[in-house]
Amino acid sequence: MRNLAVSYNETPVLQDVSLRIRGGCITALIGRSGCGKSTFLQCLNRLIEENGAAVSGSILFEGREILSPHLDLCALRRQVGMVFQAPSPFEMSIFDNVAYGLRLHERLTRRELRRRVEKELRRVGLLEEIGDRMSANARCLSGGQQQRLCIARALALSPRVLLLDEPTAALDPVSTVQVERLLRGLVPHVTVVIVTHNLAQAKRIAQQIVFFGRGTVLQIGDAGLLDGIGAEAALREYLEYA
Amino acid sequence: MRKIREALYRFSVITAAAIGAATLLLLAGWMLAAALPALRASGISFLMSPVWEPTRERFGISAMLLSSIGTALGAVAAASPAALCAALIFGEFCHPAVGRAFFALNRILSGLPSVLYGLIGMTCLVPVIDRKLYPLTAAAGGTGGLAVILILSLMVLPSLVTGYEQTLRAVPQAPQRASAALGATKAQTAFCCILPSIRRSVRLHAGNALRRALGEATAVLLVSGNVVRLPSLFAAQRTLAGTIVLEMGYAAGKHRSALFAIGLFLLLSTALLPSAQGEG
Amino acid sequence: MRRRKASLLLFLCIPVAASVLGMQIGLLWEAVRRAGHSSWSAALPHFWNQTVNTLLLTCAAVIISLPLAFFCGVWLLRTRHKRCKRMLLHMLSALAGVPSAVYGLFGYLLFGGVCALGYSLLTGALTAALLLLPTTVFLLWDALRRLGDTSLRSALALGAPEGRAVCGVLLPQAGHAIYTAAFLAASRVAAESAALILTAGIGETSARGLRRFLQSGATLSVGMFQSILEGETELAFSAGVLLLLLAALLDALSHGR
Numbered sequence: 001m002r003n004l005a006v007s008y009n010e011t012p013v014l015q016d017v018s019l020r021i022r023g024g025c026i027t028a029l030i031g032r033s034g035c036g037k038s039t040f041l042q043c044l045n046r047l048i049e050e051n052g053a054a055v056s057g058s059i060l061f062e063g064r065e066i067l068s069p070h071l072d073l074c075a076l077r078r079q080v081g082m083v084f085q086a087p088s089p090f091e092m093s094i095f096d097n098v099a100y101g102l103r104l105h106e107r108l109t110r111r112e113l114r115r116r117v118e119k120e121l122r123r124v125g126l127l128e129e130i131g132d133r134m135s136a137n138a139r140c141l142s143g144g145q146q147q148r149l150c151i152a153r154a155l156a157l158s159p160r161v162l163l164l165d166e167p168t169a170a171l172d173p174v175s176t177v178q179v180e181r182l183l184r185g186l187v188p189h190v191t192v193v194i195v196t197h198n199l200a201q202a203k204r205i206a207q208q209i210v211f212f213g214r215g216t217v218l219q220i221g222d223a224g225l226l227d228g229i230g231a232e233a234a235l236r237e238y239l240e241y242a
Numbered sequence: 243m244r245k246i247r248e249a250l251y252r253f254s255v256i257t258a259a260a261i262g263a264a265t266l267l268l269l270a271g272w273m274l275a276a277a278l279p280a281l282r283a284s285g286i287s288f289l290m291s292p293v294w295e296p297t298r299e300r301f302g303i304s305a306m307l308l309s310s311i312g313t314a315l316g317a318v319a320a321a322s323p324a325a326l327c328a329a330l331i332f333g334e335f336c337h338p339a340v341g342r343a344f345f346a347l348n349r350i351l352s353g354l355p356s357v358l359y360g361l362i363g364m365t366c367l368v369p370v371i372d373r374k375l376y377p378l379t380a381a382a383g384g385t386g387g388l389a390v391i392l393i394l395s396l397m398v399l400p401s402l403v404t405g406y407e408q409t410l411r412a413v414p415q416a417p418q419r420a421s422a423a424l425g426a427t428k429a430q431t432a433f434c435c436i437l438p439s440i441r442r443s444v445r446l447h448a449g450n451a452l453r454r455a456l457g458e459a460t461a462v463l464l465v466s467g468n469v470v471r472l473p474s475l476f477a478a479q480r481t482l483a484g485t486i487v488l489e490m491g492y493a494a495g496k497h498r499s500a501l502f503a504i505g506l507f508l509l510l511s512t513a514l515l516p517s518a519q520g521e522g
Numbered sequence: 523m524r525r526r527k528a529s530l531l532l533f534l535c536i537p538v539a540a541s542v543l544g545m546q547i548g549l550l551w552e553a554v555r556r557a558g559h560s561s562w563s564a565a566l567p568h569f570w571n572q573t574v575n576t577l578l579l580t581c582a583a584v585i586i587s588l589p590l591a592f593f594c595g596v597w598l599l600r601t602r603h604k605r606c607k608r609m610l611l612h613m614l615s616a617l618a619g620v621p622s623a624v625y626g627l628f629g630y631l632l633f634g635g636v637c638a639l640g641y642s643l644l645t646g647a648l649t650a651a652l653l654l655l656p657t658t659v660f661l662l663w664d665a666l667r668r669l670g671d672t673s674l675r676s677a678l679a680l681g682a683p684e685g686r687a688v689c690g691v692l693l694p695q696a697g698h699a700i701y702t703a704a705f706l707a708a709s710r711v712a713a714e715s716a717a718l719i720l721t722a723g724i725g726e727t728s729a730r731g732l733r734r735f736l737q738s739g740a741t742l743s744v745g746m747f748q749s750i751l752e753g754e755t756e757l758a759f760s761a762g763v764l765l766l767l768l769a770a771l772l773d774a775l776s777h778g779r
Contacts, residue, residue, distance in 0.1 A: 244683065244686075248684070250685070251688065251689065252685065255596050258589075258590050259594050259598070259610060261594070261655075262590075262594050262655060262656075262659065263609070263610055263613055265613075265652055266613040266617050268628070269624070272631055273627070323538075324541075324542050328543070330539075331538075331539035332543075344543060346773065347546060350770050350773050351546060351550075351769075353710070353712070354762070354765060354766060354769055355713040355742075355762070355765055356713070356715065357743050357750070357762075358553065358746065358765065359549075360750075361553075361746070361750055361759065361762065362553060364755075365556065365755055366552050396545065399545075400546070427525055427528065429528040429529050430525060434528070450619070453619035453621075457619075457620070457621020457622060457624070459621070459623045459715075460716050464750060483621050483623045483716070486627065487626075487719060487720070490627070501627075515619060
């Protein structure tokens with residue numbers, strides 16, 4: 001993207017953001033709270049406008065401009081999936097949760113639908129755990145299971161890009177490891193962009209690191225950055241807290 | 243297909259919002275239009291004069307206005323603290339089952355028609371007032387301001403209790419625990435920590451009750467004596483809302499217009515009171 | 523505040539609370555005591571007619587106003603025009619406090635006059651729906667705001683168009699709130715008298731089936747008022763007890779979920 005700028009009610013949140021996200025690998029967005037990481041993430045599937053923010057600049061996805069007003073948002077969001085910080089399963093059965101996206105965008109027979117749902121659940125490791133309870137309400141799952149369900153729900157549409165906003169912040173260490181393993185398995189088919197506060201996590205899974213600060217991108221690099229190699233002043237300061 | 247569904251959805255949403263807005267505008271506008279003839283004829287004396295004689299086309303609502311305001315204020319002033327005490331005691335300081343029963347009772351009572359309260363007032367309260375306070379009530383036989391205030395307070399009590407119950411339940415636990423950790427008794431926590439934090443809510447609920455009391459017609463008609471004169475505790479009187487219901491059946495021409503003017507006035511005054519709901 | 527002062531205050535609250543309870547129980551007791559037994563057989567057909575009118579009118583009013591309130595709440599939730607939203611909120615807030623007698627006047631003018639429905643159950647139902655609108659909107663909007671945010675966003679992030687996301691995901695989640703709001707609304711309509719006197723009128727309906735809606739008829743509360751004016755207080759109390767049972771039933775049902 002080029003010169004992306006976002007503001008809420010005249011207050012600029014992001015300014016002059018220009019960067020290129022590498023396809024087929026995991027990119028971690030790190031930085032202090034409130035510096036615009038989540039805002040940036042939500043620009044990528046244009047969910048930011050739900051909050052009433054004004055966005056200017058240009059974002060190119062596979063050569064096409066996302067920010068144009070004529071774009072079909074539903075088609076965009078099919079290609080760019082998102083998982084939020086708090087697990088938010090729908091008030092439906094586990095099966096229906098995963099099938100939601102599929103029912104929206106595709107016409108599948110019941111058998112195909114079932115096959116796809118099972119495939120996604122297997123991918124996130126839920127099939128063994130709850131495969132026999134697929135018609136139970138999704139809310140009865142544990143936090144870690146719910147979050148994996150949300151990931152399965154997003155992956156069901158086979159998106160090209162998966163955006164995750166601090167997906168493991170509310171999870172226990174075991175679930176966190178499971179989710180990380182899952183994400184690592186997604187590349188190189190899916191481009192993953194993850195916002196995280198956990199620098200160790202970023203080091204474990206990311207190939208590209210983007211450091212945000214003061215409303216703009218301060219530095220881009222690879223995982224080595226987190227060891228302090230070539231880190232600029234602000235980043236070094238941030239790393240001291242890790 | 244999807245486009246049709248989306249369009250239908252958008253249409254429903256916008257229409258619903260439009261209806262909500264249009265209702266108020268239409269209501270106010272129409273009442274204004276219907277009320278104009280009487281207002282123009284009476285001028286400012288509509289508000290100032292206590293003389294209400296439809297047959298001679300003299301329309302002054304000040305007596306009824308004072309009656310409405312006096313009784314409504316009296317009712318809420320009596321009922322609000324009582325409801326708060328009750329909600330506090332039954333909510334925090336007694337057996338949970340008793341509390342639940344009390345609040346269920348109040349929920350049911352708040353669904354009762356106001357006519358019933360008027361009826362009870364008429365058959366039980368008024369004779370009792372008459373008997374016990376005899377010399378004062380000679381002229382009106384027990385009807386009058388006191389009866390109206392008592393009935394109105396009984397009427398708004400259940401909804402106030404229910405409202406306060408919800409407010410008390412919504413008070414966050416953390417400050418209460420902190421207060422207890424500092425060594426406060428339950429009573430101290432209640433009066434020093436909880437009550438101050440619900441001041442705003444209390445004001446809003448009381449405002450709600452006031453609006454309801456101002457607008458109550460049928461119950462008041464049964465106990466107020468229905469004579470248009472300046473209000474007092476033991477003399478028969480009439481309120482604004484009661485007049486509308488009472489005279490609408492046979493009003494015509496300027497008289498009818500005057501009734502609409504009363505309606506308009508009620509609309510304006512209740513719209514300006516604080517509400518427990520508008521606060522987003 | 524000193525410990526003793528607080529305890530004393532509490533001590534004083536107890537009789538107040540007790541008297542509140544006592545008065546309410548006394549009210550119920552008196553109402554039940556005075557409900558008439560003597561004229562039951564003569565009164566039964568009246569009660570039956572009024573009960574039918576009450577049920578029909580209540581159901582119609584709730585069915586009309588619930589979807590309206592839901593979509594209005596959705597608009598409040600999803601709109602981007604902040605000023606319009608604030609204006610609507612103020613308007614609804616003002617409407618919520620308007621006395622029912624005024625709604626009755628308005629309903630009579632609009633539905634009875636302009637829509638040429640005259641005095642009828644339908645006029646009453648439409649007026650009642652308007653009466654219910656502001657409070658129900660606030661209830662539902664509050665519920666939608668509290669429940670729906672992340673789920674709605676998740677649905678949108680999956681590429682669902684807004685209508686589908688709202689009706690498919692938000693609506694089921696708000697189901698419980700809608701259910702409660704419906705019963706609250708129903709008990710409000712059943713207890714309404716002033717507005718219905720001016721729109722649905724008094725008297726009895728005689729048609730069969732849905733044709734009743736076009737006739738004027740008294741509901742139980744209006745009938746109560748009528749009985750009182752005619753001096754039949756026993757009948758009025760009986761109707762009151764019926765309404766009490768109805769209110770208890772509605773309250774019990776509203777917790778059913």
